[in-house]
Amino acid sequence: MASYILAIDQGTTSSRSIIFDETLGVTASDQREFTQHFPASGMVEHDAEDIWDSVVATARNAIGKAQIEPASIAGIGITNQRETTVVWDRKTGKPIHRAIVWQDRRTSGDCARLQKEGHEALVAAKTGLLLDPYFSATKIRWLLDHVEGARGKAESGDLLFGTIDCYLLWRLTDGACHRTDATNAARTLLYNIHDNCWDEELLALFDIPRAMLPTVEDCAFEFGFTAKELFGASIPVLGMAGDQHAATIGQACFAPGMVKSTYGTGCFMVLNTGTRAIRSENRLLTTIAYRLDGETTYALEGAIFIAGAAVQWLRDGLGIIKNAGETGPLADAADASQEVVLVPAFAGLGAPYWEPEVRGAIFGLTRNSGPAEFARAALEAVCYQTRDLVEAMRADWGRSDGDVTLRVDGGMVASDWTMQFLADILDAPIDRPTILETTAVGAAWLAGMKAGLYPGKDGFAEIWQLQRRFEPAMQEADRERKYANWQRAVQSAIAQQAPRA
Numbered sequence: 329m330a331s332y333i334l335a336i337d338q339g340t341t342s343s344r345s346i347i348f349d350e351t352l353g354v355t356a357s358d359q360r361e362f363t364q365h366f367p368a369s370g371m372v373e374h375d376a377e378d379i380w381d382s383v384v385a386t387a388r389n390a391i392g393k394a395q396i397e398p399a400s401i402a403g404i405g406i407t408n409q410r411e412t413t414v415v416w417d418r419k420t421g422k423p424i425h426r427a428i429v430w431q432d433r434r435t436s437g438d439c440a441r442l443q444k445e446g447h448e449a450l451v452a453a454k455t456g457l458l459l460d461p462y463f464s465a466t467k468i469r470w471l472l473d474h475v476e477g478a479r480g481k482a483e484s485g486d487l488l489f490g491t492i493d494c495y496l497l498w499r500l501t502d503g504a505c506h507r508t509d510a511t512n513a514a515r516t517l518l519y520n521i522h523d524n525c526w527d528e529e530l531l532a533l534f535d536i537p538r539a540m541l542p543t544v545e546d547c548a549f550e551f552g553f554t555a556k557e558l559f560g561a562s563i564p565v566l567g568m569a570g571d572q573h574a575a576t577i578g579q580a581c582f583a584p585g586m587v588k589s590t591y592g593t594g595c596f597m598v599l600n601t602g603t604r605a606i607r608s609e610n611r612l613l614t615t616i617a618y619r620l621d622g623e624t625t626y627a628l629e630g631a632i633f634i635a636g637a638a639v640q641w642l643r644d645g646l647g648i649i650k651n652a653g654e655t656g657p658l659a660d661a662a663d664a665s666q667e668v669v670l671v672p673a674f675a676g677l678g679a680p681y682w683e684p685e686v687r688g689a690i691f692g693l694t695r696n697s698g699p700a701e702f703a704r705a706a707l708e709a710v711c712y713q714t715r716d717l718v719e720a721m722r723a724d725w726g727r728s729d730g731d732v733t734l735r736v737d738g739g740m741v742a743s744d745w746t747m748q749f750l751a752d753i754l755d756a757p758i759d760r761p762t763i764l765e766t767t768a769v770g771a772a773w774l775a776g777m778k779a780g781l782y783p784g785k786d787g788f789a790e791i792w793q794l795q796r797r798f799e800p801a802m803q804e805a806d807r808e809r810k811y812a813n814w815q816r817a818v819q820s821a822i823a824q825q826a827p828r829a
């Protein structure tokens with residue numbers, strides 16, 4: 329009997345494939361990094377072919393390591409870096425350009441123009457998003473306007489658009505299925521999250537032909553079957569969700585008011601708001617948490633572009649650490665009297681500031697500032713940004729201080745130092761689960777639940793287990809002084825670098 333699930337987690341810097349057994353235990357996994365392309369300041373691209381190769385290689389390796397028959401895999405769940413935009417030729421299957429990654433800022437001028445023309449209110453009302461280069465629509469338009477002949481081909485239906493989930497499905501099914509799920513569609517700026525459809529008015533605003541777009545399905549759905557020669561059996565793709573949505577599911581944040589925060593390259597906090605799509609008054613995003621059996625659950629989301637990427641910068645940019653795990657002990661050894669503050673706006677600032685043109689800044693350096701103070705500042709910055717999001721969420725969700733418990737996951741939560749500082753600066757408990765691969769678990773659950781292998785939401789929620797709770801221990805005065813320093817630093821960075829109106 330088919331009793332395994334393959335989860336494909338296609339992230340910003342690497343692809344992972346994980347085989348889960350019928351109890352949602354990990355049987356085997358494989359991971360592969362791929363090349364990041366930075367063709368100019370503010371531009372980030374991926375080669376879609378590299379992504380495809382990494383996914384196929386890790387999936388085959390995971391199946392090999394698990395020593396299972398491909399036919400014993402009941403289904404595949406795909407989860408992915410969101411917003412990253414691929415446009416490819418329907419006939420040849422070849423992408424017309426490298427994928428434009430979510431972090432890419434090349435369309436900030438287009439977004440500023442659309443804002444100036446007064447379109448943001450309409451866009452926000454329909455999509456829950458803001459006019460920022462982060463999302464797919466202006467990236468698609470850039471490709472149509474800059475790749476020779478692209479617009480004409482798109483208009484005649486010869487080009488297809490997809491986020492990474494959609495592109496992978498299309499390749500996995502050998503071009504048979506051009507589909508995405510509601511969570512990924514909700515990140516394009518083209519999808520009406522209230523009516524659950526592509527929006528003609530938005531398509532006209534961004535000048536994008538309808539013929540390029542995939543059909544949109546629930547997160548648990550029979551999306552298509554893999555070509556037999558890929559893995560040695562034709563396996564159904566049964567689950568699909570953007571990575572932050574899959575993590576929300578993997579953390580079992582099914583009840584309104586539950587919050588998860590994922591610390592990978594960036595940090596993404598998602599608050600389940602149930603069947604209500606709450607309009608943020610604090611520049612958070614409204615998004616689809618998940619859509620199951622045709623019922624949409626909404627969320628408020630705060631997106632921070634640089635979290636673990638600041639640690640990577642310490643390693644690759646400054647060369648002051650060899651691996652990420654060194655940052656905690658270094659931060660511990662930092663001079664307590666120095667208050668070095670890093671504003672890691674390497675790719676602009678996301679929520680709640682939305683300043684695409686601002687770049688990183690560092691404040692409070694002395695002659696004695698060294699690697700330890702830089703490491704501490706990088707880890708602290710992630711926590712200060714989380715507090716910015718929590719403040720905004722508390723205001724939107726109408727909750728008072730002290731009642732938030734955050735479920736955390738992602739590579740960076742391995743750092744005890746960061747988790748303790750996070751609890752301190754938020755003045756709230758932080759819950760770290762036993763399984764940190766919650767994104768993959770969420771994708772696996774979608775597919776396994778659809779296959780009839782895993783229980784429904786309630787049964788799945790019982791599987792979630794706490795590994796450690798971090799309790800706040802910082803004095804109130806210290807907490808508020810430090811946070812005020814951060815707020816001053818961010819405002820200085822914005823004041824000096826954001827373009828004046």
Ligand SMILES: Nc1ncnc2c1ncn2[C@@H]1O[C@H](COP(=O)(O)OP(=O)(O)O)[C@@H](O)[C@H]1O
Nearest residue numbers: 339341592593636637639652653738739740743
């Ligand atoms: N012990 C640690 N301390 C601090 N940061 C860490 C630690 N371990 C991993 N990281 C950071 O976590 C990130 C990797 O997390 P991951 O969830 O794999 O990211 P992604 O899915 O975005 O590729 C990297 O940016 C890395 O620098």
Ligand SMILES: O=P(O)(O)OC[C@H](O)CO
Nearest residue numbers: 339340409410592593594
């Ligand atoms: O690849 P990650 O984990 O950094 O997530 C990227 C996000 O989905 C971008 O919105």
